[in-house]
Amino acid sequence: MNKKIGGGVQLGTVLALVIMCAFLAFANRNFYSPGNIMGILKQTAFNAFLATGMLLCLITAGIDLSVGANAIFCACLMGSLKEAGITNGIILMIVAVLAGALMGFINGTLLTRLHLPHPFVSTLGMKNVLWGAALVVTGNKMINKFPETVQFLGRQTIGTFGGGFPVSFLVIIILYIIMHIFLSRTALGRSIYCAGGNIEAARLSGINTANVLTFCYTMSGIMAALGGILSVGRSGICNGSMATQPYDTDAIAACIIGGASFTGGKGTMIGTMIGALIIAVLRNGFTLLSIDSSVQNIVLGLVIILAVFMDVVRASMEAKRRRLAAAAKMH
Amino acid sequence: MSEYVVELKNATKRFPGVVALNHMQLAVKPGEILGLIGENGAGKSTLIKVLTGVYQPDEGEIYVNGERKVFHNPNESAAAGIACVYQELNIEKLLSVTDNIFINKWIHKGMLLDYPAMHKKAKEVMLSLGQDIDPTKAAGTFGMGIQQMIEIAKAVLIDAKMIIMDEPTSSLGEKEVEQLMKTCRELKARGIGIVFVSHKLEELFELCDRVTVIRDGEYIDTRPIGQWTNDSLITAMVGRTLENQFPKEFGVKGDCFLKVEGLTVGGVLNNVSFEAYSGQILGLSGLVGAGRTETVRAIFGADPLDGGKIFVKGKEVKFKTPKQAIDAGIALLTEDRKGSGLVLAQTIRTNLILSSFKQHSTGMFLDEEKIEKSGQAHIETLRIKTPSIYEIVGQLSGGNQQKVVIGKWLNAEAEIYIFDEPTRGIDVGAKVEVYNVMNDLVKNGKCVIMISSEMPEILGMSDRVIVMRGGSVMAEVDRNSRHFNQEDLMKAAWGGSLDE
Numbered sequence: 001m002n003k004k005i006g007g008g009v010q011l012g013t014v015l016a017l018v019i020m021c022a023f024l025a026f027a028n029r030n031f032y033s034p035g036n037i038m039g040i041l042k043q044t045a046f047n048a049f050l051a052t053g054m055l056l057c058l059i060t061a062g063i064d065l066s067v068g069a070n071a072i073f074c075a076c077l078m079g080s081l082k083e084a085g086i087t088n089g090i091i092l093m094i095v096a097v098l099a100g101a102l103m104g105f106i107n108g109t110l111l112t113r114l115h116l117p118h119p120f121v122s123t124l125g126m127k128n129v130l131w132g133a134a135l136v137v138t139g140n141k142m143i144n145k146f147p148e149t150v151q152f153l154g155r156q157t158i159g160t161f162g163g164g165f166p167v168s169f170l171v172i173i174i175l176y177i178i179m180h181i182f183l184s185r186t187a188l189g190r191s192i193y194c195a196g197g198n199i200e201a202a203r204l205s206g207i208n209t210a211n212v213l214t215f216c217y218t219m220s221g222i223m224a225a226l227g228g229i230l231s232v233g234r235s236g237i238c239n240g241s242m243a244t245q246p247y248d249t250d251a252i253a254a255c256i257i258g259g260a261s262f263t264g265g266k267g268t269m270i271g272t273m274i275g276a277l278i279i280a281v282l283r284n285g286f287t288l289l290s291i292d293s294s295v296q297n298i299v300l301g302l303v304i305i306l307a308v309f310m311d312v313v314r315a316s317m318e319a320k321r322r323r324l325a326a327a328a329k330m331h
Numbered sequence: 332m333s334e335y336v337v338e339l340k341n342a343t344k345r346f347p348g349v350v351a352l353n354h355m356q357l358a359v360k361p362g363e364i365l366g367l368i369g370e371n372g373a374g375k376s377t378l379i380k381v382l383t384g385v386y387q388p389d390e391g392e393i394y395v396n397g398e399r400k401v402f403h404n405p406n407e408s409a410a411a412g413i414a415c416v417y418q419e420l421n422i423e424k425l426l427s428v429t430d431n432i433f434i435n436k437w438i439h440k441g442m443l444l445d446y447p448a449m450h451k452k453a454k455e456v457m458l459s460l461g462q463d464i465d466p467t468k469a470a471g472t473f474g475m476g477i478q479q480m481i482e483i484a485k486a487v488l489i490d491a492k493m494i495i496m497d498e499p500t501s502s503l504g505e506k507e508v509e510q511l512m513k514t515c516r517e518l519k520a521r522g523i524g525i526v527f528v529s530h531k532l533e534e535l536f537e538l539c540d541r542v543t544v545i546r547d548g549e550y551i552d553t554r555p556i557g558q559w560t561n562d563s564l565i566t567a568m569v570g571r572t573l574e575n576q577f578p579k580e581f582g583v584k585g586d587c588f589l590k591v592e593g594l595t596v597g598g599v600l601n602n603v604s605f606e607a608y609s610g611q612i613l614g615l616s617g618l619v620g621a622g623r624t625e626t627v628r629a630i631f632g633a634d635p636l637d638g639g640k641i642f643v644k645g646k647e648v649k650f651k652t653p654k655q656a657i658d659a660g661i662a663l664l665t666e667d668r669k670g671s672g673l674v675l676a677q678t679i680r681t682n683l684i685l686s687s688f689k690q691h692s693t694g695m696f697l698d699e700e701k702i703e704k705s706g707q708a709h710i711e712t713l714r715i716k717t718p719s720i721y722e723i724v725g726q727l728s729g730g731n732q733q734k735v736v737i738g739k740w741l742n743a744e745a746e747i748y749i750f751d752e753p754t755r756g757i758d759v760g761a762k763v764e765v766y767n768v769m770n771d772l773v774k775n776g777k778c779v780i781m782i783s784s785e786m787p788e789i790l791g792m793s794d795r796v797i798v799m800r801g802g803s804v805m806a807e808v809d810r811n812s813r814h815f816n817q818e819d820l821m822k823a824a825w826g827g828s829l830d831e
Contacts, residue, residue: 185696187688194685197674204633204671205686205739206657265676324346 010259010314013271017278024281028288034162036284042234044280045168046071048273049227050251052179053104053220055272058255059183060196060216061264062119064107067224068247069130074100074228075238076134078150079143089149097225103130104221108214119217127248134240144237153226154233168230172273180269192216196264246297249304250279256307261315279303333397336361336524337382337413337493342391344377351377352388353548359493359524364515366539366556367528370568370758374548375528379495383415384408395492414486415495418502422478424471429453431470432484456484460514476507483514493524500534501756504619505824512538530756531785532561544568569759576759577791578766582773584794585609586644589661589747589778591630594639599625601802603639607747607778612769614793615782617824622802623782624666627749631663632656643747657686662745664736666752666782668729672736675725679717680706682724682735687742709738714764730761737768748772749780754788766792786817798823 024031050067057064074096081092103126110122153171157164183189194202195209203209227247232238256262257278258271282303286296335358344352352374359365369375380386382393384402393400395411402408423431429446432453438445453466460480464473470481479499486494496515500508515525515538529535535542536556543553544567551567565576587606594603600622607613615623628634630641632650641648643659650656653663665671673682683706684691691702706720713734717727724735733753740748750769754762769779769792783789789796798806798820806823808814814829823829 185699187692187695187697190681190684190688190697194674194677194681197676198671200671201674202685204631204653204663204665206654206743207685207688208652208654265674 010271013257013259013274013278016257017274017281020278020281020285024285024288027285031285031288036162036288038157038162038164038166040277040280040284041169042166043283044276045166045172046227046230046234047247047250047254047279048169048172048176048276049223049230050247051254051272051276052175052269053216053223054248054251055255055258055260055267055269056192056216056219057119058252058260058262059192059264059267060213061199061262062111062213062216063123063252063262064104064119064217064220065123065248066103066107066126066130067220067227067251068245069127069134069243070100070103070221070224071228071231071247072238072240072243072245073103073130073134073137074225075232076138076143076240078146078229078232079238080137080139082146083143087147089147089152092147092150093229096229097222100221100223100225100228101218102221104218104224105214107221108217111217112210112213127243131240131243134243136240138238138240140240142237142239146232146236146238150229151233151236154230154235156233168233176269176273183269188212188215193265196266246300250300253300253304253307254279256304256311261311262308263315333394335359335394336396338394338397339378339382340392340394342378342381342388342393344381344386344388351548352381354550355381355391355545355548356550357382357526357543358553359526360540361492361524362519362522363540364519364525364527364538365553366535366542367526367545368530368532368535368542368564368568369545370760373545373568375497375545377548378545379415379497379526379528382408382413382495384413409489409491412490412492413495414489414491414493415497416479416482416486416499418498420475420478420482422470422481425469427468428457428464428466428470428473428481431481432456432466432488434485436488452488453484456487457481459517460484460487461510461517474504474507475502476504476510479503479507479511480514483518487518491523493526494518495526495528497528498530498756499527500529500531502619505821506618508534530758532564535559535564546570565759576763577788578763578770579792580770580774581794582610582776584611585776587642588644589630589780590642590645591626592640592642594626594629594641595637596625596629596634596802597637599802600629603799603802603804605797605804605807607780609746609776609778610773611794612773612779612781612792614789614796615780615799616786616789616796616820617799617805619784621799621824623799624751625802626799627663627751627780627782630656631661631749633663657743657745660744660746661749662686662740662743662747663749664740664751664753666755668732668736672739673724673732675723677724678721679710679715679724679727679735680720683709683720683738683742685739687739687744690742690744705742709741713738713768730757730764733757733761733765737765741768745777747778747780749782751782752784753781754783754785786820789820790815790817796820800824800826 030036050071053067054064077099078092078096081095086092107123107126110116111119116122153168156167158167159165191207191212194207195212199209254275255267255272258275260267338358340356342352342355355378367375377386381388384405384407400411429449433449438449450466457464457466457480460483462477462480464477470478499511503511518525527539539556541553541555542559544551546568586609588609589607592604594600603626617623629636632653632655648659669675680702684702691698710717710720715731715734724732753765772779781792794810796808797804806829819829
């Protein structure tokens with residue numbers, strides 16, 4: 001009996017990751033070098049932050065297309081404040097997280113209080129707003145020389161194995177464990193699944209669905225801000241024009257590959273983690289095999305379409321299984 | 332030439348691990364209305380799907396006008412003249428009536444569609460079904476009754492020899508039911524055979540020539556209507572004698588738990604006032620669209636009010652959200668359990684605690700042990716038929732789903748229970764179990780409000796009845812009153828006044 005909420009991790013997903021790793025190890029001896037492994041983990045961390053927020057929104061049958069732009073905006077906001085003379089890293093990070101949260105809160109409010117039809121449109125609009133805002137606050141410039149405290153999350157490593165285990169991935173592991181417990185063991189976590197499964201039933205059962213949804217988008221904003229802080233540490237700079245990079249689609253792909261569904265009510269942290277690893281390994285593999293970046297985009301685009309297709313197939317197979325089970329129960 | 336227009340012989344349909352139809356038979360004469368009745372899960376849906384070519388039987392034959400037919404898909408069944416009006420109508424609400432009727436059967440004029448001809452034909456067909464409507468209007472602008480007629484018009488248009496109607500009256504008001512019956516009789520006069528599936532015995536007696544009873548996937552009996560009685564039908568259907576359809580038990584009338592004064596929602600409710608007492612079942616009667624559901628939704632904070640006051644146990648309350656109503660001790664079992672009662676993709680366990688997360692938590696975390704225990708207890712006391720509490724609710728039968736919703740509200744430990752059509756679409760056995768839950772509630776001093784469109788249910792279970800019409804309260808009738816009978820309540824529902 002499967003006791004996990006919304007279905008556990010698909011065996012096939014884990015298998016896909018294993019096969020990809022085996023193939024890459026075979027194709028390029030550098031793949032299993034400690035340095036490369038740690039590099040993959042570093043790369044996973046950024047997407048894993050964004051995917052956390054994305055997952056919450058997807059479970060509610062929504063979506064947040066502004067996570068990537070929000071992350072970059074938060075990074076740029078820190079950059080502009082630094083330029084303005086605020087050199088205390090802690091203050092910069094607090095401001096970034098508050099700004100990210102505010103943007104997420106606005107997304108949630110647009111959805112739940114102004115009753116905009118689907119978060120697809122409002123968050124797509126927000127993505128453009130934040131892209132522009134990121135350029136405005138930095139005056140179209142790249143900004144570097146961030147305080148050490150800000151760069152800690154993205155840069156710091158532990159030990160010496162392969163250049164050290166990234167702190168960012170350690171934070172991700174802790175975050176994912178906390179979020180897993182939150183989603184499966186708390187009333188609010190369960191309410192998120194129920195709101196995604198049938199929002200009217202949840203509302204009439206006394207769940208404040210408007211607040212639940214707003215919470216999810218606000219969390220998504222906070223996660224994006226953390227991703228933004230991480231990106232500053234990794235690259236040492238912030239750059240407003242990065243806001244158009246396909247970070248959102250990477251996050252969506254991680255969730256969907258990990259078992260979430262656009263129809264809501266489903267998805268797990270563990271699945272999302274595996275999804276994020278698959279994306280990172282894929283991107284890493286492209287680099288190792290020195291595949292042209294335009295081809296990378298094509299393949300990644302196809303992977304996302306494939307993931308969505310898998311979701312549809314999965315849903316129809318599940319419906320069939322249910323029909324048969326229901327027929328079997330008629331007697 | 333066979334005596335029957337459509338005959339199904341010896342049909343067996345197996346699904347993995349189960350025999351859904353076991354040597355089933357069904358025979359319809361031309362120009363006859365054949366009632367088909369059975370409990371939920373008796374195999375009615377499978378039987379219909381075999382006849383319409385959705386399923387292929389593993390054994391057995393189908394004859395149309397004496398000729399053996401094999402249907403590989405619904406198109407072949409339709410081509411042979413078998414049509415079905417499903418309970419869930421297949422209406423494109425935004426498209427015109429004409430578009431709906433001619434969907435996939437468009438009349439062409441050269442390369443283009445010939446709308447004038449189609450509108451004319453659509454108008455004619457609808458008129459022949461007793462509906463004088465403008466077919467250029469969107470189908471969604473009409474009521475359920477007319478939308479159903481559109482489905483029937485589709486059947487007429489393909490020259491159906493037999494039309495299956497799957498619980499056609501379940502979503503219709505009294506007047507629409509009358510019109511539907513009239514139409515059925517006209518179709519019958521044209522020589523079309525009709526299979527009329529219904530849970531409502533009185534409809535079968537009024538309309539049908541013969542009635543076939545099935546149970547557990549097996550054929551039980553077919554008799555001319557004159558040879559059936561209420562009791563014999565129920566006995567044949569459930570395979571046992573039901574002692575009492577309405578096992579009413581009485582509580583002790585206590586304080587006024589709920590009082591509403593002048594509830595008004597623009598265009599929907601008009602100055603609705605009534606009181607409901609502890610230890611009593613208050614029945615809300617009236618036609619579909621009388622404003623009963625709207626009234627209880629407004630009380631529950633599900634929809635906003637334009638005016639009026641609500642008092643719970645004498646204290647005035649203003650609910651902005653259902654959550655506030657629940658916190659004040661009100662539970663609302665909605666009429667649409669799939670749409671607004673359950674999260675179908677979730678387990679029984681989760682659905683049972685949907686409105687009582689707080690009661691099932693310790694601090695921030697859910698108390699898994701407590702949830703498990705109370706879930707098991709509900710399965711036993713409510714007799715939910717399931718292997719475990721981890722089953723997905725969508726897989727349960729209607730009756731068992733309803734019991735899960737009831738369990739959800741019992742968990743919320745409310746004082747005022749509002750049940751909106753609590754027995755709609757569930758089988759006779761499960762109905763009695765729902766009535767017993769209500770009995771237990773009033774005996775424990777709770778206040779129950781029951782909306783029902785089934786007059787026998789209202790009369791059978793209520794201590795007092797409020798009759799509504801067009802968003803207003805028309806009458807209030809006590810169980811001891813001489814007006815407490817079907818005729819007088821109907822009279823009030825249609826706008827007549829009852830003298831004191």
